[in-house]
Amino acid sequence: MTVKMLPGPKGTRLGGSRRDLQKYGPLGFFKYLASYGDFTTCRMGPFRVYLVNDPNGIQELLVTNRDKVRKNAGDRELLSRFLGNGLLSNDGADHQKQRKLVQPAFHMKRIQAYAETMVAHTEAMLQRWHDGAILDIDQAMMELTLTIVTKTLFNADISEQEVRQVSQALEDIQVNFTIISEQAVPLPRWVPTRANRALEHASKQIDQVVQRVxxxxxxxxxxxxxxxxxxxxxxxxxxxQGMTDQQVRDEVVTLFLAGHETTANTLTWCSYLLSQAPEVRQRLQAEVDEVLQGRSVTLQDLQKLPYTEMVIKETLRMYPPAYALSARIPTENITVLGQTITPRQAAMVSPYAMHHNPRYWPEPERFDPERFSAEQERARHKYAYIPFGAGSRVCIGNVFAMMEAQLLLATMMQHYDFTLDPTQRVEYDPQITLGVKHGLRVRLAQRQPAEQSLEFAKS
Ligand code: HEM
Structure with a gap:
């Protein structure tokens, strides 16, 4: 197969598809590219880029050729401005070595201990909620997941004031990182632009706390x-040998960044979808009530809450927080779906585009947790569903994240129902992760004590 045979937009002579990217934004651009087929190509200035939107192609790129592809150096350089040399920004042998060192922190035995922290903080949040109140779920989930990642990272060694300092810095990083990554040619970090200075300041704010601990x-x-x-x-x-303090700092900041917003987005989108699907909400609550019988959820309950898990998986299909993986550049010629991709070219995978490919997901815009019944999951290609990526860089926090999302959702739905505020506009905000643009205001309705946790209702 030659490049010419692959479909894709022609773009302009000089910039290729740069203008389309600006016009549609990152998420819209992936949708646009995918509309040309399951394996498409376009030009970005002088570079040829491929979008692989087929599960076999994704497997070939990320799994079969795992040792022959690197994350795009430009993305890594940008991330390293505040993450240093942590897992998200390093590569090659360095990455392999570091991944082995970080992996034990996510060992199942270790993660189990975090479950109680997750539920305790969710219940503390619910104690502050009131029947009939209007609440921005997006903001509430950001605060909750940040508290959880902070407590699971640092246990009790960090004050409320420091949590606020870190959380403000993470927000500043998010905003300024997006500004820099949208520049046609990002200016080097030493150029004192407003965004570069803000990034540096935010990194220092985080460092103060992290280095002290x-x-x-x-x-x-x-x-x-x-x-x-x-x-x-x-x-x-x-x-x-263990890690140096600098390496630990880089991994801690990486986990801060990677470990809260993604899960918060998942729960926000899940709340939105549930607000639009009363029958799904009722079924979920019936499952939670029957299994928990009025007590707090534990890690052991999760396997008895399959529908809760299906709802979260379907949310991650429709709104994958990591809507695009970093571009992969081969270190030598590789073949994907019969096409040679050279080290001067880039291959992209978008979980969002893959999860909306109607060939694998009929009626992709329909919210249908049944897609994740054991039977339907078995029948589907493994790499048609990639919210956590795949291959050597698959999300290291995936078990942590799924556990957190299930525990938090079960606890919230046990005690509260909600309806979307009719004035709320719901729109995507594709920054580093896929958030909502205008928050997500809902009206809370506390569930009757007979339905919810008796322990909780009495407290
Ligand atoms: C719903 C929640 C989450 C989603 C959807 C998600 C998604 C992803 C994806 C798609 C990648 C791969 C990126 C690529 O290949 O370019 C990734 C990597 C990563 N994630 Fe997550 N993530 C989530 C939660 C978490 C949590 C809770 C943590 C840690 C506490 C975490 C830590 C990381 C790290 C460190 C990496 C880099 C791994 C490496 O390159 O070796 N993530 N995540």
């Missing part, structure tokens, strides 16, 4: 059961 923890040598202890204790099998 690392210093104190190293000095005490205590294992406090959190992610940070695990990172500090982790030893490389090969050379018997």
């Amino acid at each position: 690392i210093r104190e923890r190293r000095a005490s040598g205590e294992d406090t059961g959190d992610l940070l202890s695990m990172l500090l204790l982790s030893i490389d099998d090969g050379n018997g």
Whole structure:
């Protein structure tokens, strides 16, 4: 197969499809490219880019050729401006080594201990909710998941004021990162643009907190059961060495960034979808009520809440927070679906586009958790569903995230019902992750004590 045979927009002579990207925005552009077929191509200035929107092609690119592709150096350089050399921004042998060191922090046994923290903070949040109140679910989920990732990373070593400092800095990073990545040619980090300076300031704000905690923890040598202890204790099998303070700092900031907004977006979109589908909401609540019988949810309950999991999976299909993976550049010629992709070209995968491909997802805009029944899941190609990516860079927090989303959703739905505020406009906001543009205001309705947790209702 030659390049000419692949479909795709022609674009302009000089810029290729740059103008289309500006016109449609990142998410719209993937939809536009995918409208040409399951394997399409376009030009970005002098570079040829491929969009692989077929599960076999995704498997070939990310799994079969896992050792022959790298994340795009431009994306990594931008991320490294505030993440240093953490998992999201490093590559090659460095990445493999670092991934082995971070992995134990996500070991199943370790993650189990985080479940109680997740439920406790959700219940504390619900104590502040009131029947009939109007609430921005988006904001509530951001705050909740940030508190959870902070507590699971640092346990009790961080004050409320420091949580606010970190959370403001993360927000600034998000806004300014988007500004820089939308520049046709991002200016180097030493150019004192407003966005570069804001990024640097935000990184310093986070560093202040993170470095203090690392210093104190190293000095005490205590294992406090959190992610940070695990990172500090982790030893490389090969050379018997652990991570330096700088490496721990980079991984901590990476986990902060990667570990809260994605889950918050999932729960916000899930709330929106549930507000539009009363029959799904009722079925979910019936499952939660029957299994929990009025008590707090535990990790052991999750396997008895399959419908809750199906609802979350379907949300992640329709609104995958990581709507596009970083472009992959081959280190040598590779073949994907019969097409040679060279080291001077880039291959893109968009979970959003793949999850809306009607060939694999009939009526893709319809919210239907049944798509994730065991039977339907078995019948589908594994790589038609990739909210957490695939291959060597698959999300390291995927089990953590699924557990968190299920525990939080079950707890919220156990106690509250909600309707969408009729004045609420619901629109995408595709920044680093896929959020909502104008928040998500809902009216809360506390469920009757007979239906909800008796322990909770009495407290
Ligand atoms: C619903 C929630 C989440 C979604 C949808 C999600 C999605 C993803 C995706 C798609 C990637 C791969 C990106 C690529 O290949 O270019 C990724 C990587 C990553 N995620 Fe997540 N994520 C979620 C939650 C989390 C959580 C809770 C954590 C940590 C606490 C986390 C930590 C990471 C890290 C460190 C990486 C980089 C892995 C590597 O390159 O080795 N994520 N995530």
